[in-house]
Amino acid sequence: MADASADRALSFVVEQLAQRDLMLFRPIGTSMEVDLAVRGGDGRYVEVRVRSAADGTRTFEVPRLRDRPNLFIVGVVWDGGAPSESWVLPAHVFDRFADGAPNGPRTLDLDADEAEPLGERLAVYKDRWALIAEFSKFHSTLSDPLALQVPLAMG
Incomplete structure (x- = not known):
């Protein structure tokens, strides 16, 4: 992923989360295992890794x-340089459906x-910032x- 694309994706994710009045924290250091830490209204923290798809993929x-x-x-899909979709996937769901060596x-x-x-099977995670x-x-x-569809439908 190119740095400019990564920066644009991170800016988009920050904007989406900030609109929901969440507290956002950016880690300091070089490990970069997470891009953001997000504190919800209940005080619980969520860690976020932001990924950017190549334009049109x-x-x-x-x-x-x-x-x-x-x-x-959180994967950001681009269309003509603008974000067109976001996928808010729990890491264990990403890992279950992704390809590649377990340690790679x-x-x-x-x-x-x-x-x-696969996008149809995982559609419940599309643009689901509420998660x-x-x-x-x-x-x-x-x-x-x-199972996730039930609480989402109930609001």
């Missing part, structure tokens, strides 16, 4: 993951087509796209 690569229950991968980089292609495109903003409300159903 819906593919995200994440270096080796150390899964934690409060870690999200993991690649998630939302256009991969087995029985149905971060209201983490406590959704954390028990985050790993199951079907």
Whole structure:
């Protein structure tokens, strides 16, 4: 991922989360395992890694993951240089559907087509900023796209 693309994606994610009155923190250091720490209204923290797809694609690569229950991968899809989609994926969901060696980089292609495109199977995570903003409300159903639809529908 190019630095300019990464910076634009991070700016977009910060803007989306700031609109929801969340407290955002940027880690200091060189490990960069997370791009943001987000504190919700209930005081719980969520960690966020931001990934940017190449313009016109819906593919995200994440270096080796150390899964934690409060870690999200937010993928930003671009169309003509503007953000067109965001995917707010719990890290364990990203890891379950991504390809690659367990200890190496993991690649998630939302256009991969087995029985149905992966993007359709994971559509419940598309543009779902509430999963971060209201983490406590959704954390028990985050790993199951079907089960997650119930609390999302209830608001």
